[in-house]
Amino acid sequence: MTLSHLIKFASVAALTVTILSPAAFAQDSDDPAPWSMADKYWGADVMARSREAVQKSNGNIPNFMIMGDRLEWQDTDGDGSFLWDAQGWFGGDINKLYIKTEGEYALEDEEIEDAEVQALYSRAIAPFWDLQAGVRYDLEPKGRTHAVLGVQGLAPYWFEIDAAAFLSTDGDLSASVEAEYDLRFTQRITLQPRAEIGFSATDIPELDIGSGITNLDAGLRLRYEIRREFAPYIGVEWQKSFGDTADFVRRSGGDPDKIVAVIGLRTWF
Amino acid sequence: MYNRRRFLTSSLGAGAALGVSGLVPAWAVSASEGNMGIPALTGTNFDLEVSKFKTRINGRVASAVGVNGSIPAPLIRFREGDDITLNVKNTLDVDTSIHWHGLLVPFQMDGVPGVTFPGIKPGETFTYKYAVPQNGTYWYHSHSGLQEQSGHYGPIIIDPKDADPVSYDREYVLMLGDWTFTDPHRIFAKLKKNAESLNFNQATVSNPKGLLGMWGAMRMSPNDLADVTGETYTYVINGHSTADNFDMVFNPGERVRLRIINAAAMTLFNVRMPGLPMTVVQADGLNVRPVETDEFQMGVAEVYDVIVEPTEAKPFAFVAESIDRSGQVVATLAPKPGMRAKASALRAVPTLTMKDMGMDHSSMGGMDGMDHDATTDMNAKPSAQMDHSKMGHDMGAMSDGKMGGMDHAAPDHAAMGHGPNPNGPPVQLAKMEADIEVGPGVVNVAAMPTNRLDEPGIGLSDVPHRTLTYSQLRSLEPNQDTRKPGREVVVHLTSNMERYMWSFDGVKFSEVKESIKFMEGERVRLTMVNNTMMPHPIHLHGMFFDVVIPGYENGTHMPRKHTIVVKPGEKLSVDVTAEHVGDWAFHCHLIYHMHAGMMQVVSVLPNPQKMTPMMMKSMPADHSKMDHSKMGHDNMKEAK
Numbered sequence: 001m002t003l004s005h006l007i008k009f010a011s012v013a014a015l016t017v018t019i020l021s022p023a024a025f026a027q028d029s030d031d032p033a034p035w036s037m038a039d040k041y042w043g044a045d046v047m048a049r050s051r052e053a054v055q056k057s058n059g060n061i062p063n064f065m066i067m068g069d070r071l072e073w074q075d076t077d078g079d080g081s082f083l084w085d086a087q088g089w090f091g092g093d094i095n096k097l098y099i100k101t102e103g104e105y106a107l108e109d110e111e112i113e114d115a116e117v118q119a120l121y122s123r124a125i126a127p128f129w130d131l132q133a134g135v136r137y138d139l140e141p142k143g144r145t146h147a148v149l150g151v152q153g154l155a156p157y158w159f160e161i162d163a164a165a166f167l168s169t170d171g172d173l174s175a176s177v178e179a180e181y182d183l184r185f186t187q188r189i190t191l192q193p194r195a196e197i198g199f200s201a202t203d204i205p206e207l208d209i210g211s212g213i214t215n216l217d218a219g220l221r222l223r224y225e226i227r228r229e230f231a232p233y234i235g236v237e238w239q240k241s242f243g244d245t246a247d248f249v250r251r252s253g254g255d256p257d258k259i260v261a262v263i264g265l266r267t268w269f
Numbered sequence: 270m271y272n273r274r275r276f277l278t279s280s281l282g283a284g285a286a287l288g289v290s291g292l293v294p295a296w297a298v299s300a301s302e303g304n305m306g307i308p309a310l311t312g313t314n315f316d317l318e319v320s321k322f323k324t325r326i327n328g329r330v331a332s333a334v335g336v337n338g339s340i341p342a343p344l345i346r347f348r349e350g351d352d353i354t355l356n357v358k359n360t361l362d363v364d365t366s367i368h369w370h371g372l373l374v375p376f377q378m379d380g381v382p383g384v385t386f387p388g389i390k391p392g393e394t395f396t397y398k399y400a401v402p403q404n405g406t407y408w409y410h411s412h413s414g415l416q417e418q419s420g421h422y423g424p425i426i427i428d429p430k431d432a433d434p435v436s437y438d439r440e441y442v443l444m445l446g447d448w449t450f451t452d453p454h455r456i457f458a459k460l461k462k463n464a465e466s467l468n469f470n471q472a473t474v475s476n477p478k479g480l481l482g483m484w485g486a487m488r489m490s491p492n493d494l495a496d497v498t499g500e501t502y503t504y505v506i507n508g509h510s511t512a513d514n515f516d517m518v519f520n521p522g523e524r525v526r527l528r529i530i531n532a533a534a535m536t537l538f539n540v541r542m543p544g545l546p547m548t549v550v551q552a553d554g555l556n557v558r559p560v561e562t563d564e565f566q567m568g569v570a571e572v573y574d575v576i577v578e579p580t581e582a583k584p585f586a587f588v589a590e591s592i593d594r595s596g597q598v599v600a601t602l603a604p605k606p607g608m609r610a611k612a613s614a615l616r617a618v619p620t621l622t623m624k625d626m627g628m629d630h631s632s633m634g635g636m637d638g639m640d641h642d643a644t645t646d647m648n649a650k651p652s653a654q655m656d657h658s659k660m661g662h663d664m665g666a667m668s669d670g671k672m673g674g675m676d677h678a679a680p681d682h683a684a685m686g687h688g689p690n691p692n693g694p695p696v697q698l699a700k701m702e703a704d705i706e707v708g709p710g711v712v713n714v715a716a717m718p719t720n721r722l723d724e725p726g727i728g729l730s731d732v733p734h735r736t737l738t739y740s741q742l743r744s745l746e747p748n749q750d751t752r753k754p755g756r757e758v759v760v761h762l763t764s765n766m767e768r769y770m771w772s773f774d775g776v777k778f779s780e781v782k783e784s785i786k787f788m789e790g791e792r793v794r795l796t797m798v799n800n801t802m803m804p805h806p807i808h809l810h811g812m813f814f815d816v817v818i819p820g821y822e823n824g825t826h827m828p829r830k831h832t833i834v835v836k837p838g839e840k841l842s843v844d845v846t847a848e849h850v851g852d853w854a855f856h857c858h859l860i861y862h863m864h865a866g867m868m869q870v871v872s873v874l875p876n877p878q879k880m881t882p883m884m885m886k887s888m889p890a891d892h893s894k895m896d897h898s899k900m901g902h903d904n905m906k907e908a909k
Contacts, residue, residue, distance in 0.1 A: 035784040035852040035870045038385050041377040046387045054383025057414065059777030059866025065462040093770050093777075094709055124709035127765050128488055154767060157485040184473040228466040268462065 064090040065268060069180075070221075072264025074237070077255075078108030083264075089122065096122040098132060098152075103140070115139040118148055129153035136166055141207065145169050158182070173201035174209070188225045192233075194218070203244060208252060210244020223266055231266045307424070307442060307507050308337065309344040313351050317342070317367070319389075319411070319421065320360040326448050327503045327510035333420035334361065334411075340508040341444045341532065342409070342423025349404040349430040355397040357389060364388040367397070368412040368810070368854075369425065370570060371554050371831040374399040376851025379810055381412045384854050384870055388413060404429035405554030406528040406572050408444070415453035417860055418534035420508075422446070426528065427554075434745060435550045437526035437576060441517045443600065445540075445567070445589045447502040447533040448510075457861050460496060464769040468493060469500045470593060470618055478620060483628075487713070489802055491621040493766060494727060496803075496861060497535045499596025504536065506589060506600045514609050515600040521582045525602065526550075528574050531567040534860040537592040537804060537834070538567045539729060542602070543613055545585045547575040549737060553830040555813070556745035565737035566592065566726030568806030568834035570858040577602070586610035592727060592804070594618045619728030625802055627715020627838030698794060702759035703774040705800070710770040710777065711763045715800045718840035720819055726836065727804060740818045742828035748815060750846040751825055754794035757842075758785060762835060762857070762867070764801040769865055771801075771857065777866025778856075785855065785869055787847035789876035796842040799835040805862065808832040809871060811853040814843035832858060847873045 033039075034055075039047045070085040087100040103115030120134035129151055136146040150164025163177040176198045183191045198214040221235030238259050241249045246256035322338045324331050336342030347353055359365045366388050368380040378399045382388030389395040404427040411421035424442045449456065459466055470492045472479030479490045509515035519525050527547075531538055541547075541564035549560045551574035559576075567573060579585055584603035587610075591597060594615050601610040705714050725736035763775045770777070787793055794817070797807060813829040821827065827844070835841055856868035 034781050035384065035872050037850070037852045037872065038377055042387050047383070050383040050387040052383075054381075055779045055781065058864055058868050059772070059779030061864075063458055063461045093768055124768065127707060127709060127712040128767060154488055156488060158480065158488060184471055185475075186473060187469045187471060228463065 060092060062090065062092050064088065067268040069266055070262075070264055071267070072233075072235075072262045074104075075261040076106075076258075078106065080108075081106045081113070083262075091122070094124045096130070098122045098134075112140045114141070120148060120150070122152070126153070128155075132164070146174075155179075172204050174204075174214075175199045190223050190225065190231075192221045192223065192235075194221065200245075205248065208245065208248035210242075210246075210248060212244070213242045214245040215239070215241045219262065221262065221264075221266075229268050233262075233264055233266060235262045235264075236260070237262055307341055307344055307444070308339055309346060311346045313347060313353055315345055315353070315355045316358070317355060318358045318360060319365045319367075324420075324508070326450075326505060326508060327512055329450060331420075331448065331450060334365075334416045335420040336367075336423055340420040340448075340505075341446070342421065344424045344426060344442060345409065346426045346428065348428050350400055350402065352400045353398065356394055357397065358394040359389040359391055362391050364390055364413050365411055365416060365421070366413045367409050369397075369399075369407065369409050370808070371407040371572070372399070372401050372425070372427075373403060373811065373849065374401060376811060376849060376853060379851070379853070381810065381854045384852050385810075401427065403427060403554065404433075405551055405556070406442070406530065406574050407554045408530045408532060408570075408572065410532065412854070415457065415534070415860055415864065417532075418447075418449065418453040418456075420446075420448070422532040424528070424530055434556055435526065435574070435576070436524060438523040439519060440526040440528060442528045442530065443506050443515075443587065443589075444508075444530045444532045445536075445538050445598070446505045446508070447497070447536040447591075448505050448508075449497075449501050449503070451501060453534070453860075456497060456501065457864055460769045460861055461865075464496065464766050465490070465493070467497050467501050468495070468593075469498060470494070470595065483623065483626075487626075488767065489626065489712070490766070491625075492618075493802055494593035494619070494621070495536065495591060495595065496769075496859075498593055499591055502536065502591070502596060504533075504538075504589060504591060504596050504598035506587070506598050509598075509600065511597070511599045511612055516606060516608065517587075517600065517602045518606055519579055519602055519604060521580050521604060523578070525577050525579070526574060527577065527587070528572070529567065530572045531569050533569050535569065537569060537726070537806070538589040539592065539726070540565055540567055540573075540587075540589050541734075542577060542585050542587050545577050545579055545602075546735075547577055549742075550574050550576055552742055552828060553813075553832060555829050557828060558743040558745055558826070560737065560741050561735070562737040562741075563734035564725075564729060564732060566729055566834070568804065568832060568858070569860075570806050570808050570832040571830070571834070584608040584610040586612060588613060590615065594728070616728075616732075621727070621802055621837060624719065624721075625727070625837035626713065627718045627798075627800060698754065698757040700757045700759060703761065703776075705761045705763060705775055708775065709768065710765050710772055711775045711800070712765045712767070713800050713802075714761075715798060715838050715840070718798050718800075718838055720841055721836045721839040722816065722818055722841055724836065726834065739816055739828065739833070740821070742816070743824070743826040744828050745826075747825050748827055748829070750792060750815075752792040752846075754792045754844050756791070757794040757796055758787075759796045759798065760785070760869075762797060762799045762801055762805050762807070764803070764862075764867075766802065769861075771862040771865040771867035773855075773867060773869050778863075778868035779866055781869060784852060784872040787845070787871055787873045789847055789850050789873055791847045791876075792844060793847060794842050794844050796840065797835045798840045799837055802837045803859075804834050804836050805867070806832050806834050806858040807856070808858045809845070809853060809855045811849050811851060811873070812845050812847065812871075814845060817842040817844055849873060850875045 066088040068086045072083050074081050074083055082105045085102045089096045089098045091097055098120040100118040104113045106113050116136055116138045118136040120132040122130045122132045125131045130153055132150045132152055134148050136148045138144040146166040146168045148164050148166055152162045155161050160180040165175040167173050178196045180194045196217045200209050200211050200214050203211050217237055217239050219235055219237030221233045223231040223233035225231040236259055241256035249256040317336050319336055321334050324333050324340055333340055357367055366380045366382050376385050378397050379385040407425040409423055409425055410417045424444055472492055479492055484491055503510050506515045546561050553572050582604040584601050587600040587602055589598050599612040601608055723738050723740040725738050729736045761774050764771045813831055814833050815827040815829050850873050853871045855871045856863045
């Protein structure tokens with residue numbers, strides 16, 4: 001990751017925020033006051049300010065969330081690796097800015113093997129679904145930029161879904177679908193099955209990606225919620241590559257079909 | 270007068286060994302001297318100071334925002350009709366306010382920032398002045414931010430100017446509360462991030478109802494009885510947890526009046542006194558025909574006065590249990606001070622049913638909410654389009670200059686909503702109802718909402734003793750206004766629990782462009798449809814709800830309430846006499862629901878040709894014999 005990458009990403013993120021902000025926070029000031037009978041007792045100006053404040057504070061207070069869904073050590077080749085999968089949002093009920101990041105740090109090689117960050121405008125379009133659009137920047141490997149279009153939400157029977165398609169500046173089209181489920185054994189012990197599947201429309205040899213279904217990660221994580229916001233977990237994950245992708249992995253000395261143990265932390269605030 | 274809580278606050282350091290009940294407990298002064306277990310102020314002139322202070326709750330130091338340094342705030346007691354002056358000084362570094370819950374004050378004295386006044390700025394002293402034509406048990410609280418959650422609430426007793434129809438030997442005020450040691454804004458933020466995170470009664474492998482079937486398919490939880498639970502809250506009575514034991518004394522044979530006020534921020538309580546029947550004599554400050562019962566559910570902001578007559582010289586428990594049964598608080602009524610009643614264990618947690626989703630197919634037969642034929646064309650944005658031919662024939666609406674276009678030459682009186690004439694054709698009320706659509710803020714539109722006024726509340730249907738229902742209540746005094754409503758305004762209670770969005774008609778308060786309009790002098794039917802899975806205590810400022818009880822629609826003693834719980838999947842109606850001109854707040858009294866947007870304003874517009882309820886009553890009911898020339902048509906031109 002270089003400074004120029006950071007700058008590139010920051011400028012894209014800033015642009016996204018700029019595009020978002022009018023939609024998210026515009027106030028239509030030309031409308032007549034929704035009620036105004038108190039104006040004659042206390043003055044129109046002072047009531048106008050007070051009215052605006054009370055309306056804003058009952059339904060339009062921006063919020064934020066930062067969620068480290070998977071902050072974990074994986075028992076992969078060598079000393080294993082550290083994986084992060086986190087996202088944060090800022091905004092109101094309908095419009096939000098999302099930042100998502102995911103990556104892997106190989107402990108033996110002491111280098112980031114894989115890292116990406118996304119900045120997305122997210123709009124609530126249905127009771128349980130947000131439509132998201134923005135950019136993804138790959139910090140490792142290479143410095144690719146992708147346009148992102150996706151949906152995130154809650155499917156029937158409480159499956160959490162995050163699905164997105166990516167179109168890179170080189171014209172490569174890929175996609176990923178993530179599904180998570182919380183199966184509670186008690187009010188604090190939860191088993192989380194999780195699956196992530198990748199697709200690519202084309203071969204991208206320089207990224208070790210073949211066309212078709214590229215990979216499947218299917219895991220089980222058992223967490224204990226010391227607090228709702230702070231839950232350490234243990235688990236296992238099956239990491240499988242398919243087709244040409246598997247060949248690429250094999251050629252570069254990796255194992256396209258392996259089961260790894262994980263230990264980590266899920267936290268949000 | 271002795272300010273007990275103040276004493277406790279100042280003696281926290283040195284007096285820790287004295288315990289929370291302090292040196293001068295509730296019973297030390299007899300009831301006739303006005304002791305309520307909380308500091309009391311009486312007279313016509315009251316000085317109140319809103320400040321941030323430390324107090325002690327459940328043995329822990331608590332940081333409170335309140336009035337005169339106590340939780341609850343001091344009891345304010347005055348006489349019906351007296352001219353009252355209340356000087357409220359704000360020593361906080363943020364705005365504050367006091368709303369007089371249930372008091373019929375001039376609207377500019379109602380105390381809702383942004384609606385009736387600008388609020389009280391830091392350092393400012395605001396003077397409220399009013400006289401109210403009512404007596405009974407009421408309360409007051411902040412209407413600013415989330416201050417109520419931090420202790421900014423207190424009781425009001427208005428003594429009747431004539432003899433009190435309720436006789437009693439002793440009285441106590443019991444203010445139920447849900448205290449938290451967490452910053453209320455953090456609680457709200459948490460609900461927005463993860464609405465279920467404070468619920469520790471979620472579906473599990475061994476209790477999978479919410480995971481599968483209709484519940485799972487619709488992503489709704491049958492275990493979502495309360496957004497904020499005993500995990501977060503310490504339930505209190507007059508600021509006392511169970512451990513702090515608020516204790517009251519009685520002499521066997523006495524009639525003890527308990528004035529019970531639910532001043533919680535988010536908690537509906539089940540109230541009972543095991544082994545002691547309670548006779549409800551007052552609801553929301555207004556006397557009701559006595560009803561004996563064993564348990565009742567209290568929505569936030571509701572008030573019930575009960576009489577108990579313990580004859581045995583033993584301690585009785587007063588139990589206020591959270592609706593989701595995640596916690597409770599117990600007080601003691603005992604023959605001697607310092608006794609402690611045995612706390613009963615928490616009962617099994619109830620779950621919601623399809624009826625709570627507004628999908629009870631079994632009760633389709635008696636549905637009144639399904640007749641869309643006559644109202645489809647009326648489905649419009651709130652207060653947008655009205656079919657004037659069906660307008661209520663209240664004089665107010667007709668003389669309003671904005672209501673042009675009515676054909677006075679050939680008025681179709683049959684359709685003008687004089688109320689049903691038993692001999693004439695059925696009359697359809699002019700109905701105003703917003704078109705509710707499912708979307709990000711509205712998960713569900715109840716397909717078959719039912720009237721549930723004859724049910725005691727979630728979890729109380731199968732308890733082995735008597736429970737109170739709204740349909741049992743009758744006003745002690747005859748209703749002043751028995752006119753039939755001329756108009757029906759339908760308000761939908763809407764939500765998306767997953768996003769923690771709450772609203773009326775799918776519109777958050779922050780998005781409201783127009784208030785709901787009532788006309789001065791008008792009798793209007795307000796129908797509320799709860800499309801959500803939670804009970805909502807709905808409060809309309811400045812007016813009382815005359816509860817329309819099925820089978821008692823034409824009754825003369827309809828119970829009158831300032832706050833009514835609309836149960837999940839319920840459709841209920843209340844009739845309202847819009848007497849007092851002004852902008853009146855209208856909201857769910859669960860504070861985080863209001864904070865999320867479940868609020869509106871009802872504007873009672875001045876009527877130049879005022880028609881009081883009494884005038885309306887003296888008018889002939891048979892329209893054919895009415896002399897229309899005397900009904901104000903002559904004056905229409907002048908009015909315009």
